Amino acid sequence: MKFYELSRSARLAQLVTQGCLTATSATYLTEKPALADEVLTAITENDLGQFVLPYAVADHFLIDGQRYLVPMVTEEPSVVAAASNGAQRIAAGGGFKTVTVSHQLKAQVLLTGITDFATLNQRIQAQAQQLQAVAAAAHPSIVRRGGGLRELALSEKGQGTASLDLWIDPQAAFGANLANTIAEAVAGFLQSSILQGDEQVLAAILSNSGARMIAQIQAQVPYERLATAQLTGATVAAKIVALNQFAQRDADRASTENKGVLNGIFAVTLATGNDLRAVSAAITDQLQRQSQLTLATWQDHPADERLLGELTIALPVGRVGGAINSLPAAKISLELLGEPQVTTLMSIIASAGLANNLAALRSLVTSGIQAGHMRLQAANLAIQAGAQGAEIATLTQQLNAQAKPDLARAQALLTIIRAQKKES
């Protein structure tokens, strides 16, 4: 039986046997998939209960020579299937390859009332060592772990304002809290010991730009893994490139193609307990600054009979800190990924984005998106029609046999299923 055909308990048992998951984690997922009451109360306010989303793994991921089962949290059924589908085609071309990954966070001390930028800059540079010491004293543990303030630079912002940009190495964390702690300490020292006259600190806060928290990955797909019964691989490759290039010229299409990339990115970001708003803010900033409209690019290489994909994406994430420590399922996700380094985690998240993108583009230029989507949406339709318990699987199966399943059809079929059950 294929992995996706197994029952949930058989799938978990297989992962335990393969050493991808401890028996404790498998038991947790089976028996206690919710947060303990005291954890829930501690990590939110005015709690009413828990909002549960499906937790799944996408398979076939080969990234920098290593195989991964990639954990995903998403309400959209087709996302996990698309990730596995895209990853399998890419694995046939040697898998995803990391080109570059950077993991530094910027914090800003925002300054106003500046009349002479050059002399302020000189005063700051003259005290650079002192500022470094202030930053280290504000967060000694990050310095002990080999991180901390790496660089500082003043940049003019017009109308008497400037930003003192602090580049911070947060090691394995995303580092929001430690960056803010360092920025506030530096701001205090600036105000007390460097600023003069009307010069003032307005605020000190990390930047969510993600300019140096970027992963760049590549993937190749052999033509034979793109072909369908009706179309050759070369034709499908050419159509995927044309669709990607269309998006480069058309913002309406680019936003939809980018949403396909985000399907994968957000699902793994959530599964690993990372901050979805931070990732969204950084990607929004990246799209505003970069010259092209799409996150991913696809190029045809007819000489090698291969399609080449590349994704560069801002990913402000960590593998420790934040909610990761409080969310047991986030820790299970990292366990499934073999406790990766933070830069490896970034490559994995980016790979999920490119896999989803490839699967979407290939569907669009071949069968169209609805065939696969509707098959996976059938279960949602069955639940919407009122199916309960075992009725869900029966009705889903019957809906999948319909040419155009809709809610009315689902309700009619459910009435028949219930009448038949009464008779038997």
Ligand code: MEV
């Ligand atoms: C649907 O969730 C994502 C797609 O719309 C992406 C795309 O159009 O490229 C299929």
